[in-house]
Amino acid sequence: MTLITDPTLHDRLMALAERQAAAGEVRGPAAADPVNVPMIRHWADAMGDANPLYTDAEAAAASVHGGIVAPPAMIQVWTMPGVNRRAGQRPTPVDEVLAMLDGNGYTGVVATNCEQTYHRYLRPGERPVPATRFAGLTGPKRTALGEGYFVTWNVTWYCEEEPVAEMLFRVLKFRPRTGRAASGTQDGRAREQEAGARRDSGAGEGPAGARPDSGAEEAPAGARPPYPLRPAVNEDTAFFWEGAARGELRIQKCADCGQLRHPPGPMCPSCRSAARTYAVASGQGEVYSYVVHHHPPVPGRQAPFVVAVVELPEGVRIVGNVVDCPPSEVGIGMPLRVTYRQMDDELVLPMWIPRES
Amino acid sequence: MSSLSGRTAVAGIGATEFSKKSGRSELRLAAEAVHAALDDAGLSPADVDGMVTYTQDANQEIAVAREVGIGDLSFFSRVHYGGGAACGTVLHAAMAVATGVAGTVVCYRAFNERSGRRFGQPDARLGGEPSSQGLEMSWHVPYGLMTPAAWVAMFARRYMHAYGATSEDFGRVAVAMRRHAATNPAAWFHGRPITLEEHQASRWIVEPLHLLDCCQESDGAVALVVTSAERARDLRRSPAVIRAAAQGSGAGQMMMTSYYRDDMTGLPEMGVVGRRLWEQAGLGPSDVQAAILYDHFTPFVLTQLEELGFCGRGEARDYVAGGGIEIDGRLPVNPHGGQLGEAYIHGMNGIAEAVRQIRGTSVNQVRDVRNVLVTAGTGVPTSGLVLSAG
Structure with a gap:
């Protein structure tokens, strides 16, 4: 299959990316349900996490926390919108970029990085609010999966005005190759993670379209990505x-x-x-x-x-x-x-x- | 040469609320603060003929003038080097007034530093162009050394090594600032003091700096009105006379990364400012009853105490021990809570507090204040003031 590439696409993508980055942090809707024990119980059960701090009120009360706390790794769970997005939901700064890529044949998606930082435990009754910041678009890159763009964003979850957790998320949106099984090696530092089944409201995660069994052969073409940051160089240096x-x-x-x-x-x-x-x-x-x-x-x-x-x-x-x-x-x-x-x-x-x- | 000392005064101060999300444009914040400062002084926009801000401020002097209804300007100036500009704006205003270039000058700083562009975040544009600053940054940012906390942490580590200072010594600065902020209703951390244990338990940002060694990020604006001391005495408020004002830069100076000078344990640029201030004011460290020391990161508060002559090299940790810089200590520092406790308005809110201390109207008033020392951004070319009653 040959896709006709719109010669202006790259510039339009980059211009959009710049606008989205300039938009800064955009808050999404608060968690549909407050942090609650039933969801914690299901999650801990599914994950095989038997820590009594999460489900046993008595044991948790006797702990340093003084009561039940939510597993920190559940942070995304609270603000996932489910299969169907809620009507009237404010888009994140990532959505438009993913949509433009989708609309131009970059329909494949693989999550390449997910780095989460937890500032504190959440307690039942709290309703975290996700805020998404578009962090960067780099590409096009030739990868084993096909030519693609890396899309990076950050999410900070707030309770009141206090940041309680942060996440850096990166996906590769690519044009699926045909006729050859995708293979390759990945930067060992990049933790591979399959993207969520559907977009997360706060995080704007792309739909999973491919197995994360391969990654990027770093071979930049076109515009140079901002990272790694390169030094400014002149005749003195x-x-x-x-x-x-x-x-x-x-x-x-x-x-x-x-x-x-x-x-x-x-x-x-x-x-x-x-x-x-x-x-x-x-x-x-x-x-x-x-x-x-x-x-x-x-x-x-x-x-x-x-x-x-x-x-x-x-x-x-x-x-x-x-x-x-x-x-x-x-x-x-x-x-x-x-x-x-x-x-x-x-x-x-x-x-x-x-x-x- | 005639001295600048005592010829001009801060006649009015104004500020917006300090928040994490102002919900308003930076220009609006600037206009609100300038109006508030003029009201405080009992002056009208028509009285203003000069304006000074930071080179980093996004609001042009002419834009603020248009919003506020200020007419003809005969003086406008910008001061460079980040928060090092704070007291420099007042110096420039004082020079303009003392020389007759302008009659009444407004200094302002306005930003949405928390809800807009956050200085604490890595910025891919730091290296970038081969300007002198871009080249300077280029020896650091490719290695991921690209946040203010990291730049300061590099000095802090060497300081600890040289003088045996510990993270707890830094923590005592944070505890003092948060104690002061706790009783200041304008402070973001009003009612929220911290303990040294909480400081030690806070997460690493850049070792050796914990989260609670780093000032907050804020939205807000502060404005100051500078006019002649003579005129200020006839206005609504007691004047805060500009007894001394100075800028300073040292040999081998860089923006935040002066790692190549012989010694990394001092702030020579602040030494320049301090010597100029004491000389101009005819005062010494024992003559000030309170100090506003720039506190974007705790370690440089210790360094400033040494550079400004309050104690010897490496002795600041003993100076701050036992509440030495708290409101009832030997030198009350930042009674408003500083940038760690009140708000990060790039040092301008500290100047406003110094004025309140001189007037005797601070919520955390120090007794019998006659002279207050104020400093600006540390690790960069900087500035300072001595304000006096009268």
């Missing part, structure tokens, strides 16, 4: 990124006075010379300071992740990720050595791994 692509950690060196400098710039602050060269660093360093990022989610990154200010023996500092090391083992003074990570077909980032001192 290009040498650094070209070096990273070749596996060299380049530090700007004044061609006149020899001073090393990072981050680089067009003029030597010591001697005013604009003549520059670079030194290739030894690739050793140690942690000068670091953070462990947990929240909010950074697209393209799996939290927790570590970012460090690394001090080089050459006498400059540089920022980078510490990888291949549990965050809890990172500390100031930890010896590191540089490594390089290919972020996509173009971007290579220097990163840091522990080194025997």
Whole structure:
């Protein structure tokens, strides 16, 4: 089957995506029913979760919670609209994007990411309100399933004005291939999850149209997605990124006075010379300071992740990720050595791994 | 050279309610706050001939002027570097008034920072263009270091390492701010104090920062009216005289990521501001009865106490222990609850509180206030004020 592609489609999709993103957070209707024990009981039963906190009033009362609480993973359950959407329900910012993709042959759907964060337990009687924020549209990508677009959105559930849970959800909307079984490999970090049977009111999840048995061969075509974020580069900084692509950690060196400098710039602050060269660093360093990022989610990154200010023996500092090391083992003074990570077909980032001192 | 000290005053303050969803446009919030500030001063829109806001404010001076009914403007200016602009707006207004460029200047900041664009969220546009700022950010954002909490956490970790400060030391700042906010009806966290245990139990945002180390996100607006001290004395309210006003940036300065200077445990730009303020005011740390310290994240409150000379390097944790910065402590800091407790209006609500403390009209009034120190955004080029009675 050959689909005639409307040459303006991509631009229209991106323009729509930008508008939807600009709309910010859009609240959906509150849960149809308040958090209640019968639904908790059915869910816990189906999931095989025998935790008495969820169903046994007496045991729950004796716990730190002082009463029954809902399983945090039920958060989507409370605001799912069921098979038929309620009349007059306000659309989420995601719906129009999915509809445009559907209408242009991207009828397949596979959920690729679902990351939930629970801020606290819900109690019977509470009625969470979902608020959906359109986070991004990237593509077209050639994948084993067919050409498609990744659609990402965030949902925050509120009780009163308090955010109680958050979710990042991403689907691949694709044009199903014909004649060949879909196969491929998926980014190991992406947790595969089948999309809900029908759209969730708050989350706007797409209908499940395909098995999530394969994923994306990252092969971007057309517009470049926003993530991984790439550095802005100009004539003062290009040498650094070209070096990273070749596996060299380049530090700007004044061609006149020899001073090393990072981050680089067009003029030597010591001697005013604009003549520059670079030194290739030894690739050793140690942690000068670091953070462990947990929240909010950074697209393209799996939290927790570590970012460090690394001090080089050459006498400059540089920022980078510490990888291949549990965050809890990172500390100031930890010896590191540089490594390089290919972020996509173009971007290579220097990163840091522990080194025997 | 004639000094700016004492020649101008804040004659009026105004604000909207502080919320998580104003339900109104940012321009409307700005107009409401400006009207409120003019009413407070007993002035009319026709008296205004200058306006100053932040470069980050989405409301052009001319748009606010149109809505409020302000006519001819002879002075308009913007101050850069995020929340570092707060006291800078007052400095620019004071300079305009002191030099005769304008007679009465309104400073304002208005945004829907919670229901609209949230500063705490990753923004894919941070790197982007090869402007000097885009290039600066590009050494950090590709690594996922792209939220204010993360930028500050990097300084906080080094500070802890250097001075043995702990998360509990940061937590004592949050506890103090929430205690103050608890008795301030205008505060979002009115009636909701926290304990140190709750601070410690709150989830990680970016280690070493817990959720309760981070200020809230707010919708709202604040406006201030600056005119000559002489004129202010004839107006409705007791003037808050601008005894000193300063901006500051340090060597090797960046926006939030000055990680490449020799030392990462201070805020040299705030040191610049502090030295200028004390010199201009002819005062020292022991001469202020209250301080408004910018508190978007708790660790920098400690650093500011050190940079401004209230205590020595690394000693702030002892200074804040035992309620040192609470309303009855040795230096009451942010009696309104700060941005952790009252609202995050990019520092402008703190200036309004300083004015109330000088007037003696704060809901959490400190006794016998004569001079109040105010600071603006930390980790960025910043600014500060000393306001005095008289």
